[in-house]
Amino acid sequence: MANKSLNKNSVKYLKGIAHGLKPYVTVADKGITENIIKELETTLDYHELVKIKIRADREQRVQLIETIIKTTQATEIQRIGQTLTIYRANPKNPVYELPK
Template sequence: MLSGKQKRYLRGLAHSLQPIFQVGKGGTNDQLIRHISEALERRELIKVSVLNNNLDDPREIAEELAAGAGAELVQLIGRTIILYKESTEYKQIELP
């Protein structure tokens, strides 16, 4: 579980990132979650955008992706999700 200070730090780092995954009208599936897990192992911090043609609640999508990938939900702004998971092999981010 991340503290408020850690989340604030990660939000600052994520500000300049571009979303690398998009959740469309098909919603989430096992393959998307697997790709997100692999990306989190390499990058530790990623953005995911929920497209406008997806009618599901972005909060539910964010929680499902975080739970499936074993990651922490850092922030949800509108339809943009920020996820963090500490990498075992490629650790780059030192949390305060």
């Protein structure tokens, strides 16, 4: 589930923060388009922790999640139903200070 680059405490911390977030991006019937990727990149750079709503059946959702993570180089924090939470640190302007 979570990438090896984040320890358990960091993932737990980010899950706690993500609980109160609303989805910033929605992937619908058109799938992952160039505009969705641009929006994800911008949102990850600004917020670091992003919730994504994926409107698709289970098999398609798994493929979409793999594509999102591979394309954005983000870490999967959590997936519940149609909601995916990803994290990518911004080295120039960090938003969160992760626990050690």
